[in-house]
Amino acid sequence: MDTLAIRCTGLEVRYPGRPPVVAVRGLDLAVRQGECFGLLGPNGAGKTSTIEVLEGLLAPTAGAVEVLGLGWSRDATRIRERIGISLQETKLPEKLTVLETLILFRSFYRGGIEPEQAMQRVSLEEKSGAWVGKLSGGQRQRLAVACALVGDPELLFLDEPTTGLDPQARRQLWEIIRGFREQGRTVLLTTHYMDEAERLCDRVAVVDRGQVIASGSPRDLIGGLGCDHVIEFSLGAGANGVPSLAQLGALPSARSAREEEPGRFSLAVGELHLALPALLAQLREAACELESLSTRPATLEDVFVKLTGRHLRDDEARSA
């Protein structure tokens, strides 16, 4: 089916101020029905502004938006009946219980699933009578998603659904999102975790500085790099000096080489079995001391680095 759940063209969001801040500059997006679509980009790329326009919470400065074939200016209530939203930072009333909160949100919708059912989908049945204020971060986030599910939406918006959660809580949320998608419904989520986008999304749009700089399935985007592997290594000072980036880039099947920080390199290569022995030979020749070396498959992170020359998250790059 090639009906579009979301179509948006030439989207522009400018916040007034001196000077005005342009958060989104000419962004186009087409989300198909039944897919899980990810907006991937670093903090401040304009992901939240974009999703808030699509959710009808923010009026765009320019551009056209269509959600489920309807427009916000004329059919706001009809759209709201059919979408579910989890905002980035909503603090639900702390002194209501999980079930009470879901009953409250259910009462706003004409149709929907039973609050108990929503609770079950996010595995919070045991916390039914617990106050929201007593929940853990992961449980709160699951409740936020349940509030979005309780109206039985066709389209689910999730803004940074797993930010700040521990790995186990993140995996639980992914399962919930997959379950929703398996019912043939559409999900639009924003994230700055590339692994989240890779594992969860059918297609992603890489967003930087308010524009889509690449889009497609994670596999295609990574395939487009022309290299399947990344070799990361760090060196102590060598007798003949550290090899230059040009030398590294000339290794067999190497596509690109970067010095992440002094003495720490990453090398994108097509064929590991060709590049790795050549690299080691070169290092031996230069009498460099190899402090560490690892290889990993290429990720969306590498796509972003290739397109922008920057990492999605600087702190992650440093600890990687």
Added chain:
Amino acid sequence: MSPLRQRLRRSPLLQLWLARFRELYRDPSAIFWIYGFPILMVVALGIAFRSQPVETIRVDVIAHADAAETARLLGRRSDAHLRLQVAVHPAELARRRLRTGKTDLVIELSRAGSGGGALRYRFSFDESRPEGRLARAAVNDRLQAASGRRDTAQVLPDRRTTESGGRYIDFLVPGLLGMSLMGGGMWGVGYVIVDMRIRKLLRRFLATPMRRRHFLSAIMLSRLVFMLPEILVLLLFAYFAFGVVIYGSLLTVTGLILLGAFTFAGIGLLVASRARTIEAVSGLLNLVMMPMWILSGIFFSWERFPEAFHPVIQALPLTALNDALRAAMLEGASTGALLLPVAILAAWGSVSFALALRFFRWS
């Protein structure tokens, strides 16, 4: 699940109201501020302004050859309700004591002619103080009686009453009622709204098909309901502790209380309709309430302010509410007599609510 329960579950107005109600009763500190505070206020003020029997009247006699005799004369006879405490002091000290309020009356003695004539009295007192006027009358009576005046009109023994209705506490309770309706309505609505805006809860609600008027009505309705026990506690306490009773129709008083709660909830909504921080809304609320605390006759009648200000003061919602409550509670005024204050209140309430709906900021 029964169909009725299912229907109640699906009513956004009820569920929004329930959410507010649960948040309140699950927060003990909020309970204290709403219910404990007005009672503490009545207790403190009731004790400070309770009706007391007239205290001892203090009289100074300026030193003179006959001063001791006069003092004995005044101090000897005393009835149950008026006790004279007489002291003899030099002229200068006695005058200073009068000036500083340590004595209520100063008596200066002299003899007619060159000292051999009849004893004469001259009273000095501060006419603006009730104690002074009381002391003059009492002392004069005793001196006249001692020098042989006979009362000829036949007066039967007094029948003394301390009936409620005219005491200060009776004046105070309707004022406190009005004040607590104002404070509760404005804080109860204003603070809650801004808090929800800061927590982005308003934005989250906006992202659902929830009707805006359901939300705002639920906030207003929850105020009306929280206010009932608050008012009841205040009135019951005033009744049991100070014997304050409602002379007028209970229905009228209830109606006025509901109208007052609605009006101030509406003004609270308007004040909070744009504010983005707790500091901003606190400042605005105080700015709106401060003039009414002073002008609207909570602790003393607004008629004490210069007449030029009266029309302005009377147009304030709290003045209208206090006046109407006093008229209904103390005088049992009819509904017709309350028409003007009721109209003023209703106008403030509905205009504020309409403006709030128009200007409300959801995020």
